[in-house]
Amino acid sequence: MICIDSHQHFWKYNPVQYDWIDESMHLIQQDFFPEDLKPILRSNHVDGCIAVQADSTEQETDFLLQLAHNYKFIKGVVGWVDLLDPNVQSRLAHFASKKELVGIRHIVQGEADDFMMRHDFQNGIKALHQFELTYDILIFPSQLKAAIDLVSKFPDQKFVLDHIAKPGIKAKKKGNWTEFIQILANFENVYCKVSGMVTEANWKGWQKTDFTPYLDVVFESFGVDRIMFGSDWPVCLVAASYADVQSILHDYIKDYTPQDKEKIWGTNAIQFYNLEYT
Secondary structure: OOOOOEOOOOEEEOOOOOOOOHHHHHHHHHEEEEHHHHHHHHHHOOOEEEEOOOOOHHHHHHHHHHHHHHHOOOEEEEEOOOOOOOOHHHHHHHHHHHEEEEEEEEOOHHOOOOOOOHHHHHHHHHHHHHHOOOEOOOHHHHHHHHHHHHHHHHHOEEEEEHHHHHOEEOOOEEHHHHHHHHHOOOOEEEEEEOOOHHOOOOOOOOOHOHHHHHHHHHHHOOOOOEEEEEEEEEEHHOOOOOHHHHHHHHHHOOOOOHHHHHHHHHHHHHHHHHOOOO
């Protein structure tokens, strides 16, 4: 069975550039490179990964693309370009010439709740389709309504929801999250990454059962054909090891058929990102 980690990061740590890594996350205030991840993937029987942007600069996109060129276990890059730029097509054309680029992400969780409804942002999303690039949706639950509006306007664009939209796992609250996840999942062009959950839980005291109510909603809504595994390494390290993160999903789907497990662990990511898997 092929296993693909659909969501992880690399960076050369700079406290200004990565100012979101505050003192509470001191464990990851350091460099993380492919040499650090490769043995972890091997020991956890993961065959490849998708490197996702963590800084909103083209310089980081170039950095990740170069890493993917040099390390074949990095199967694709979800980079950043300024989707608000009137010349967004030329920038996308520049980066899309690199076969390693598979998608684009904007850190919308740091924006206003209605950010995705902006005309200039939607113009950027519209430009992705001609370059066959996917879009990763990184949001908080309060932004799910705008995400629904966005995906409804672009039925031919492939979207994936990162980190199940970061529900209130630590507080054991769902609010409107369940309803909006169900609505979002009605759009067949939207997938969901089971990723980033441990950092939304109690970092020092989470239990696997804390995630069950949220996984129930995600699996009932998206089904086995549109869910993919993501570690969110190295961010996950503030709350769990790579193996711990993987074991949450492993235990949850332990009774699934081998065919369904194969989809969740690898095939869905390969198909979504159109990976040239070798």
